[in-house]
Amino acid sequence: MTDSLASIALTRIDGSADTLGAHAGNVLLVVNVASQCGLTPQYEGLEALYQAKAGDGFEVLGFPANDFGAQEPGTHEEIAQFCKVNYGVSFPLFAKADVTGPAKQPLYAALTQAIPEKQGPAAEMRERLTGFGITPTQDPEVLWNFEKFLIGRDGNVVARFAPGITPDDPALVSAVEAELAK
Template identity: 45%
Template sequence: MSFYDISVRTISGEETTLAAYKGQVLLIVNTASKCGLTPQYKGLQALYERYRNQGLVVLGFPCNQFAGQEPGTEEEIAQFCDLNYGVTFPLFAKIDVNGPHTHPLYQYLKANAPEGNGEDIEWNFAKFLVDKNGQVSKRIGARVQPEELTSDIESLLKA
């Protein structure tokens, strides 16, 4: 199975695959609304606005596995992101990123990342950069601010 065959459910409940993002650079993030790192939504949205016309898409995957920091329903999450951070990048249904019910996307990301290969996600707002060919380019820690990724994103966009 290729990266683009992975099935995901949008925050509005539609089943789809990652094929819609073929040929684009992706920044994939596990998110949460009640986390000390939640303000990163602002930086993620800024990256999306700055680079989307060049081929970057930010994909947010809410996760409630870290201290119960994403307890809301998908509808509540979408509303929170819109009202508080003006999020317009794609959001998806809540998933598990670690453990026995790890979503296939995160199984793939963790297994194929050049750094931290196979290791569990440490916290909300861990990030993965995926190149235009669906290859995991970089695994980035949760505490790294979105604006620190500009040179990595620009390199992938030019490749």
């Protein structure tokens, strides 16, 4: 894992301390999540992917954020309960924090710097957001909830997927499998 990513202080949703370094040697899918978003059902796919690949050294790391349309208004306890009850989420969830703008958490500053542009249907999502009267962010900023960053076993950020790329999308699954094979 690159030293800069590995040493970034993180806080789990239960308040305990963590770092990406504690997950070194695993393939990581870092996702900003929200409970009241049209994309929230992706939790189901994220959990399924996590369950299918965890034994191979794969982890999903969920980072709740309220940056987009105030779609994650809950407390840490409410978020954790929602994820467990509605989607059976067992992958690690982290404390709610900004993923875009001037107050963005250091992890997301590093991720967006590592890969400034996302793969997938970002243009369509921007058009939809504009149609709803929302001014979308531009790269390198995170576009919306459920954007995904893939970190290889070596700690390098290797891919970035637009929010509309679902956890079962062949491009995402094949990228995860390629990293697990290394």
